Amino acid sequence: CNAFSEIHGLTPCYTLNGSVLKDASDTISLDLCSCDFNADGYRLPTEAEWEYAARKTISGMQSGLTASGQVDKYGKEDTSIPEEEVSWSASNAHGSHKVGTAGSPFTEDAPPVAGSGNPNGMGLFDMSGNVCEFVWDWSGRYIESEPGERASGPEAGSERVSRGGSWSEYTPFIYAGDRYSYDPNECYNYLGFRFVRTVK
Template sequence: MRRTMICLSILAAFQIALAAPADVNDLHVQRLPDGRLELSWTPVTTDDSGNPLTTVAYSVYRSVSPWAARSEFVWVGGTAAPRYVVQSTEAAEFYRVSALDPDVPGPSPWVQIPAGTFTMGQAAVAGPEHDVVLGQDFLMGLTEVTNLEYMAAAQWAIDQRLATIVGTTLQAHGVSLLDLGSYYSEIVLLDGQLALRRTLAASGIGSYLPWRHPVQMVSWYGAACYCDWLSQMSGLPLCYQFGWGAGDVYSNTGYRLPTEAEWEYAARFDDQRSFPWGNTIPNCGNANHAANGVPCVGWTLPVGLLTWGDTALGLKDMAGNVFEWTNDWWGNYSSSPEFNPAGAPTGSGRVIRGGCWLFDQAALSASGRFLPSVPGGFASFIGFRAARSLPAAE
């Protein structure tokens, strides 16, 4: 067996707040009977200062030289488990592994949206226009939930026996949450564990780090479960409790999906703008979409990359990249209550908002509504961001 060197490093965060990373200091390697290499290590539970880490994810890199600069190491994959099997196509002599805590439930990646009144809808886009009152402040994720964040939370849920892997899907409570086996999947099942990979569908954009990209191939149920997992990690009440939003989401202070009204209010705050950034025509500098039918990139981009597309409150990627699941069933929203509307009481499809990398400018309008989406379905162009109602004291 060739000498294998395990190098340690700290992986910096991109656009999202991460807790202090921790070095893995007991990496081991063994060659499997089929010739592949298995890297393993003791799970990391604290950072270098001794502070507990809530959810841990790891990145694996390779190089042909022990003296290679950090930038010269090539990303191989990611995992939420303290083990990674190196495929034959990724074999090398030298490896390094980094450990970090996404710290998803923490306060830094959230933007506080003040309570207020606005006119929902635009007659020329998605009428009818009607006044809506949102009666309390709420939080929305600064960015769409990333692959890294979702994978780490899903691994936590598996460890807590809140979710399980059935075939090539992540499941809980009899419904499918995440497709792990699609051509488009970036979170996949590798030797029985969750791992990150570059999807072949993104070959047009070359090398990229999927942990920075928004999770997709996630169902509405998968998005709702993620929110409940965050609440359980943080000691907050569960919004869905696997009743799938039958109660009053506004009065619940746990993590949840934003209502359609909250989503539009945040995107258009506070001047009724047509697009999250203002009223100028979309371009590839402010939204990752298919401009005039030609994709800007042909796949998702790292969350928060296109800062020219930020909202007035600093929310990122509210137009383009991936459509975002909202809490609401699809329905005629003009008949919803004026105060804290939560959509139709039931239905066959959930509302998605915001446009995506695959669709043209028409889907990017901050007031636009796309076709209802089946809550158990998966798509390479649908992701989500989380929200949370704030009690008056906060």
């Protein structure tokens, strides 16, 4: 995230003792770093930000017991829309796809174009399924925050939360409210991430 921020002339978010992190292999520093949420650079979303993006619709919030995007044109929950129309899951995929393709026809000889599928209520693609997405928060119980404060989970931990489920049979729970957690040093072909930015 920091490198991508610097490439685009933005202020990096992740620092340790005031120094911008530049070595992605220095896992101890990465685990101990802090995030400047006011910086305009790229970062991982908090768990609360991720869930808001997965559940927000034009008419409110969809249930956490449905795949992100299982809503009608009015933003109302619509479980008659098949999960396969909004997500790459164990039932319709055997690997990850370009982001923004869920719901578009897929054949090995004609892969879908990114952005060709069905978005969720906020216009975002593949919030459910495809790959489990790491977020900033360490895994733990939900922590209450005061109104106006940023909810960002425990200050330390051994596993970071990942959300959205994936195409893999090992992480099949793709509903907007489902949670997983992994050591951030683990690497599987069904784990990924999504960048966000704080825009003022």
